Amino acid sequence: MSIRPWRDIARRQSRQIMVGNVPVGGDAPVTVQTMTNTPTSDAKATIDQIRRCEEAGADIIRVSCPDVESTAALKQIVRASRVPIVADIHFHYKRALEAADAGAACLRINPGNIGSSERVAEVVRAAKANGCAIRIGVNAGSLERDLLEKYGEPCPEALVESALDHIKLLEDHDFREYKVAVKASDLFLAVAAYQQLAEAVDCPLHLGITEAGGLIGGTVKSSIGIGSLLWYGIGDTLRVSLSAEPEEEVRVGFEILKAMGIRNRGVRVVSCPSCARQGFDVIRTVEKLEARLSHIRTPLSLSVLGCVVNGPGEARETDIGLTGGGNGRHAIFLSGISDHVIADEGMIDHVVRLVEAKAAEIEAGTSVAMGEAA
Incomplete structure (x- = not known):
């Protein structure tokens, strides 16, 4: 077993994309993200929470867009935000089209979940027309049924295969402004999946240990998982997922980066x-x-x-x-x-x-x- 030099971090070389005016990947600083938990349709409450996250230092903020009321409020939210907004879309491709038109800097969407190739093509066209990036978000808790049948359970190989399948759908439509996450609540599973994916692709990687827990337990769990990956040079942007206020996620994210000497704030x-x-x-x-x-x-x-x-x-x-x-x-x-x-x-x-x-x-x-x- 080889021992890594105690302060040796050689960052993985990824290509760079833009999320609004924030560069992600390449030689850009590792960015810290969080996600609002207010109803997005309540623009005022969401903007107030975004403001607190901005004060804590958030570089990018994600908001969920599950319905047309949410995407209708998104234009006002985007105008008020000082940082790029990522619209979180799960299944309905029309929400992605609406979010892109409303000014979202990035769409969090898994292309394989939204139906036909033509629907994927529509989302790609909207993203290109509006200068949106796309984040593919693979999660061990929502893997495709065929992959669970193939592998028997969530495993690193299943997460990576899912990510590669979604990537191919975008690249088949000549779209490369994407970043990818392969999250799991099992930190060992997540770390192994990220390590495998980092060798298979050159796109930026978004780090996270999902459903990590409350402020203390989730901080410990996320610090071990995200810190391990950062030490190996993997990761271009991150979110610490906590059952806590989103500004706390931002503070913990910066504490991880500060502890590793990667990025200092405050x-x-x-x-x-x-x-x-x-x-x-x-x-x-x-x-x-x-x-x-x-x-x-x-x-x-x-x-x-x-x-x-x-x-x-x-x-x-x-x-x-x-x-x-x-x-x-x-x-x-x-x-x-x-x-x-x-x-x-x-x-x-x-x-x-x-x-x-x-x-x-x-x-x-x-x-x-x-x-x-x-």
């Missing part, structure tokens, strides 16, 4: 689990800081450690560090260097101000650098 917090040595309440402090700093988009790092055992060492590796000391006095590190001492009172407000100032400094430096480059 404050990366390094904190200890706390013990009897702690000089302040680490758990509550971290909870409050994460909530107070959720608006920061600039990538930077903050260490919060309760004592001097590991505190100074971690602080030397982060932009800002807080290390617990004795008698209610704690050390503040700036850019890895011990700078000053802060008392318990006002400590959280003080750290928030430091982080906000550092974010502004980084942003100003980025703006100056871009101006000089221009």
